[in-house]
Amino acid sequence: MKNRRKFIKLSAAMGAGAFLPLQFCSPKKESDTLSEAVLSASTGILDNFGLQLYSVKENMAEDPVATIKAVAGYGYTQIEGFDGGKGIFWGMKNTEFKSLTDDLGLSFIASHANTYENLEKQAEEAAAIGMKYLINPWVGPQKSMDDFKRINDDFNKQGEICKQYGIKFAYHNHGYTFVDLDGQIPHDYLLENTDPELVEFEMDTYWVYTAGKDPVEYIKKYPNRFTLGHVKDKSGDLEFSEPNGSTIIGTGIMDFPTILRAGMDNGMKYFIVEQERFEGTTPMEAAEKNAAFMKSLVF
Structure with a gap:
């Protein structure tokens, strides 16, 4: 290959x-x-790309080792984790998990995690095995911009803790931070007020697009802030506002050659496949098809 x-x-x-x-x-x-x-x-071919393991969460719950082995066989070179109830190392020690991924030629670059609990321990264990990021995946819709201002301060503090342990902190968006609140766009506020030395961002391109915003415009407006990106396509067979509308990459309506080109030109270093809706296929079959698309993509 x-x-x-x-x-x-x-x-x-x-x-x-x-x-x-x-x-x-x-x-x-x-x-x-x-x-x-x-x-x-x-520069227009991705030699390295990853899978957010939440895409195959049921399989991970049944047998994380077998699932990760299969993912490596599809051609992914990176994985991004999440906490499925057994911690981000799925009941293994951090060093055991690293041995598994190393043997398969996979880089465990990042994990979604609850950064409001046990952050020091998580950061220490993640940094010890060479992970690059701990990512806050969800803060939920807020009632006012004052709430997001407090979250902004939380992110700076969490970023400082991660930095002390030699790992980076990032925030993964959903659609709610791109909806006007008190005359402001919360995500713009976070981008403009978090410390770039402490806080980076993972753009979920699907959620930006579903919120009615242009991922390319955001990437270009805030260069080097979106250092990770979720590659998640949107079905054209559903209402545009449908929140659960992801589909196999390349079969939807999102222009990934343009989006990923903008990302590569503006500081995005990691490209992570994610899919959450499956029609007529299984999550593992979709993961394999998505890997094939990523390997063939030229932009």
């Missing part, structure tokens, strides 16, 4: 060379030009 993808990159670069201005075709720099073209083409 890796050889096939290298071939795709080289072929794309060779094809792009036919359209290079003449000044880039000078014999004295031919090897340099090809290298630059290959590098340019390669």
Whole structure:
């Protein structure tokens, strides 16, 4: 698979060379030009992408080890976890979980977690095995902007705790932070008032889009703040406002080549597949199909 993808990159670069201005075709720099073209083409292919394990939560509850092994076989190179009731390491020690993922060639880059409880312990254990992020996935709709201002302060404090242990803190959005509240958009407030050195953001592209906002515009408006992204497509067969409307990536209405290109150009480093609704397929089958889409995507 890796050889096939290298071939795709080289072929794309060779094809792009036919359209290079003449000044880039000078014999004295031919090897340099090809290298630059290959590098340019390669930025449009994702060598590494992950799966949010919540997408296969039932399978994780039954047999987390077998599920993670299957996910690795689909071509994912990264996983993002969640707390399914047994902690983010699924009843294993952090070092045991790392051994499992390492043996499968997977990077356990991040996990959704309750950052309001036992954060010090979680941060210490996560950092000890080389995880990059602990992510707050939910604060819920609030009654006023004053509530979000308090949450803003909480995030800065939680980010400071994570930093002390050598790991990063991020917040994952749902749609409610993109809905006007007291004349403000809460997510804008969080982006503009959290400390960039302490708080990063994971953009759930589906929820931004479902809230009526443009993910690309947000990525460009706040460069380097959305360092992680959920790749989750939206079905065109349902009402646009339907909250539970995700579908297999590439079969919905979201323009992921454009979204991911904007992400790569503006500081997004991790691209994590997520799907929560399954029609005519199983979560594991969907995970496999989503991996195939991500491997074939060129943008």
